[in-house]
């Protein structure tokens with residue numbers, strides 16, 4: 001029997017909620033901001049470039065003059081910026097209902113490094129969000145029934161990316177492959193999501209964690225890709241941003257989520273379609289691997305999560 005497709009119509013009112021979205025100036029983060037503010041949430045947008053963030057606000061306000069939006073600068077490739085962001089957020093807000101770890105960078109052609117000299121994709125997509133989440137945990141703990149939604153990718157299990165956590169060369173000093181580095185960062189997103197969910201549950205903390213991926217969605221993510229992928233394949237195969245944003249919206253708002261879920265499309269080899277519960281790779285559920293990554297991430301970001 002066919003089940004009903006989950007769409008933005010299924011999102012309940014978000015009145016009274018404070019929702020933080022990283023990378024809210026573009027693509028999936030921008031669309032999620034638009035939808036969640038239209039449902040009444042006060043959305044705190046982050047952008048590394050304030051001009052681009054303010055342009056995004058203007059676009060949303062044109063459609064919805066009453067949208068409750070705030071913008072705070074955040075560069076996830078710089079730990080100092082993440083600490084500064086956290087300080088500013090703590091000054092302004094005492095409540096955080098939903099944290100959406102969405103921002104990301106994909107496939108820079110040449111190996112690039114973050115401010116603290118980590119490979120750009122691992123450093124931004126995983127370590128940056130690991131630090132951010134740890135710094136915001138106190139406010140999430142103080143907000144009843146809060147939630148963390150984490151954006152991963154189908155690439156976390158695509159053979160082309162040989163997905164693994166390369167502990168002996170996390171930063172690809174010995175040789176850089178853009179696909180392998182991206183896949184590592186997106187597998188790390190899932191290992192983190194599931195491990196965080198397990199640790200919160202073990203400590204009886206009322207924060208739910210769910211993950212998602214958008215299939216293949218037309219956004220600015222392919223900015224480092226070649227013409228064929230960016231201008232031709234992307235236009236033919238990728239789904240619209242309204243559709244690709246549904247999985248992360250579901251992870252962030254579906255009241256039936258209990259923690260540890262992964263939402264994504266199921267059509268065309270998980271590249272297109274409405275968001276459904278999907279299974280990630282066996283490796284992403286590996287508790288030993290997740291524990292090892294957690295330990296390394298705490299060491300590299302200098303944050304110890306407080307689960308008391």
Ligand SMILES: NC(=O)c1ccc[n+]([C@@H]2O[C@H](COP(=O)([O-])OP(=O)(O)OC[C@H]3O[C@@H](n4cnc5c(N)ncnc54)[C@H](OP(=O)(O)O)[C@@H]3O)[C@@H](O)[C@H]2O)c1
Nearest residue numbers: 023026027028075076077102103104153216217219220221
């Ligand atoms: N589109 C897809 O098909 C697809 C598939 C699988 C997974 N994803 C995931 O979806 C997420 C959103 O990507 P998107 O498709 O919406 O692409 P996008 O349009 O390029 O948006 C990415 C966002 O991340 C931000 N960002 C990049 N580096 C950052 C940094 N150092 N600090 C803070 N923000 C940073 C970007 O800011 P700027 O605008 O300043 O660059 C932008 O706001 C990513 O995590 C990506 O891995 C997308």
